[in-house]
Amino acid sequence: MNLKFDQIASIVFLAIGILVVVESQKISSSAYGSTIGPSTFPMGLGILLIGLSVLLFIETIQNKKTYKIVEEHEDFKSPNYKRFVIIFLSALGYVLLLDVLGYLITTFVFLVIGFQALERGKILTSIIIAAVFSSVIYFGFVNVLGGSLPGLPF
Known part of the structure; x- marks a missing residue:
């Protein structure tokens, strides 16, 4: 566990998730009258990535002390x-x-x-x-x- 790496990773994944959602809007929304089209799956994954990255960022903010304790007690290697x-x-x-x-x-x-x-x-x-x-x-x-x-x- 590395606090700084997890915070940076959460921000990077948030940006990627937003990019995926924005770019998935350029894909046609339905195929042959179906309500589920080619854009549904990428948009869902983008939204999931955004949600998980926000959760990771919140976790790193809330558990700063836990990160420091783990880093001190474990044989910690850099990422x-x-x-x-x-x-x-x-x-x-x-x-x-x-x-x-x-x-x-x-x-x-x-x-x-x-x-x-x-x-x-x-x-x-x-x-x-x-x-x-x-x-x-x-x-x-x-x-x-x-x-x-x-x-x-x-």
């Missing part, structure tokens, strides 16, 4: 900014390359990078899990639910 930057940059790359490379490739690469950033080693396990997850979600969404995702680049 791992390297992992955060790796995952943030890979998420940014995911968003930018999704239309270019398609869902399967970008999701697979993003998951492998994320798994390796969080826990080094076990590269084969990371590759298998990322491949299975990407494929199952893609084929399930496209074939079972009839949705559309960016396909392969070729």
Whole structure:
């Protein structure tokens, strides 16, 4: 637990949540007369992110003493900014390359990078899990639910 990091993270996630809600308004609100459209899910996630970030900020303000006690009694390490930057940059790359490379490739690469950033080693396990997850979600969404995702680049 790091008070300053949690406060900064809550502000950053609040800004991202607001951005998601604002940008989701640009997506069409309904599909074929349905009340639930393509903008519903992103807007809901944005609202959830805003709510959770506000709760985190309130918690950090209310529990300053608890943060200090925990930092003094635990073998406290500073936040791992390297992992955060790796995952943030890979998420940014995911968003930018999704239309270019398609869902399967970008999701697979993003998951492998994320798994390796969080826990080094076990590269084969990371590759298998990322491949299975990407494929199952893609084929399930496209074939079972009839949705559309960016396909392969070729």
